[in-house]
Amino acid sequence: MSNNKNMMCDINTGICGETDGAGMEMMNFQRPQKKIDLYYVTDPICSHCWALEPVLRRFTEQYGDYFRFHTVIGGLLEKWHDGPIDPANGIYQPADVVKHWREVGEHYRMPIDGSLMKNDHVESSYPASRVFTIIQKHHGAEVASSFLRRAREALFIFNQNIGKDEVLIEIASKMDLDGKAMVDEANQTIGQTLLSENFDLTKQLGARGFPTIVMINEENQGIKLVGNRSLEDFVQALEKILANTELQASTLPSLESILKKEKMLFAREIEVLYDLHEDELASFIEKELDANAYKRNEVLGEVYLTYNY
Template sequence: MDKNNPLLCDPDSGICEIPTAKNEFEKSAVKASDKSVRILYFTDPICSSCWGIEPQLRKLKLEYGEHLKIEYHMGGLLPDWKYNSGGISKPSDVAHHWDEVSAHYNMPIDGDVWLEDPLDSSFPPSIAFKAAQMQDETKAIVFLRILREMVFLEKKNITKWEHMKTAAEKSDLDVDVLKNNYENDAEKLFRADLNLAAKMGVRGFPSVFIMNEEGGQEFVYGFKPYSLYENAIAKIFPKIKKATYEKTWNFLFSKYPTLTTREFAELMELSIQEGESQLEKLNVEEKIVKFDTKNGPLWKVI
C-alpha cells in the first residue's frame, strides 16, 4: 500500500491516514459538555473507513444518545493530488481500492466514481458541511450522510455545487443560506477544525475522542468494533446505563430513513444473512425500496 495516498485506507488498521500528519498524540484539554459524555469525531466526507463505522455510530446514538454529545469535525483528508507519488498519482488509482475496502467493511462502496467523475479534493464538501452546521447541527449530520451516500453509492462528485444543493434540499436546509455560508464564513470554521485536529494529534480518520466531565479521555482510532466504543465509554463513565430500543424494521427506518444491510443487521442484532433476508422480504412487500450498487444495496423507507 502506498502510504502517500490518504485515500488508500489500511483495511487492517481501519485508518485513512493524513500523509503530512505527525505520528503523535496529545492528551486534550478540551472538557466534556453538559451531557455526561462528549465525543469529538474527526472525519472526512470521502473517508471510506469513516463510512465503515456508520453502523457503530448509529448504534451508539440509539443506546447512549441521552448521555452523548457528538461533535463532528472535518479533518481534510484530500487537499489535492499534488503530493501523491509512487504508483498512486491520479484518482483512477483509487477505484479498485475502494471496491476492496467495500468488501472488507461489508459496506457498499462503488469505486467507479474515480473513473467516471473523480474528485480533486475533499475540501469543498467539508466546507459545505461546516456551512450546514452553521445553520443546524442535526440537519448537518443528515446532510453529511446524504453526501456520503452520493459519493460512495451513487458515484457523484460531491465537490460540485449541484450535488451539495440536492443534499441540502433532502436534509431540509435552506439552500440560499447554505450557499452564502459556504462561500463566506464556512471555510474559516473548516480551517479551525484542521487546527484543532493538529492540536489534538489527529493523523488519520476516523479519530474519536470520548471525554467525561472530569477530564477523563479515551481515544478510538480507525475502524473498530462496537464493543470497543462501549468499553471506552464504560471506562470513563462506569455508571452509565445504556437504553434499550425497539428492534423492529419500522422503528429503525423511522430513525434512519436509509440503511445498508450491515447497518440493519447490527442494529437489529442479527447476522448479515438474517438481516438481508428480512430486508428482501420487506422490499417484496413494498415497505422499503432497494437501491442496488455493484457492491451491495442501500435500503430506503418508502
C-alpha cells in the first residue's frame, strides 16, 4: 500500500479506502450571532398555545441560534364573570370551554380533555402565571418554560386544576424545585408585580391574542405573527427580519435526548420534529429508542411517550 494515499473509513458505508479529495478543507463552526429578540406571548390555559408546541419546538431547535427567546405571559383569564368571556367561540361559562378545547385538540392532534371545566373549573390563569414569573426570577427562563409545559400537561391531559395552590406546588416539586416556596412567593406582592410587568410588555408588543410571536431586530424593526402558524411562516419571518439572510438549520437532537429532557412527548410533536408521516411513527420510535427507555400511552386516541429513567 502506497504511503502517498489518503485513506479513510466511510461513516455511511463502513468501507475503508482512498479519499475523494485532498483531505484538507476550511470549515466554519462559528454559530450565528443572536441578533433577534423573539417574544412569545402566551398563557398557561391557552389551548391554541398548547396546539402550537410541536411547531414551536421544531423552530426553536433548528433556528434558535439566531434569536434570544423570551416568554411573555399575557393574562388570558383573570376571573369568570357574568358576561361573555369569548362569544366568538361560544364561551359564556366554564363548561362551554370543554367543546372548544376538544375541537382545538382534535384539529391539531394535541389532545385536550377539558372535562374538569364542567365541575372543577380553573377560576383564573393568574395563579399559574404568577408562579411562572417567580420560577423565572429564581431559576431562569428555561426552567420556567419547563414549568409552563408541565402546567399545561396537568391541565389539558390530566384534568388538574392549575388555578389551585396545591396543584401548582405539586407540579413545581416534581421538577425538584421548592414548590411551596415558589407558590408562597407568587402569592405575595412580588408575584403580581412581575406579572404586571409581563402585561405591560404584552401591550408594548401589540399582542391582542394568544399565541403571538414578535421578532425584533437590532434596528428595532419587528414582525408579528398571530395564531397557530406553520413552521414555514416562522422561518420566512425570521429570514425577513434578518434582511433575507439565508438561514442554516441546526441538526436536530435525537429523540432520546428530547424525550429525556421533556419527559413526555405526543405523537404529533415527534412527527413534526422529524418530518414523519403518522404511519412512520411506530417504526421510527422502535429504531430510535431502547424498549426499556419509554412507556407508550394513549389519551383521546392520541399516542404519547413518557421517559422511564
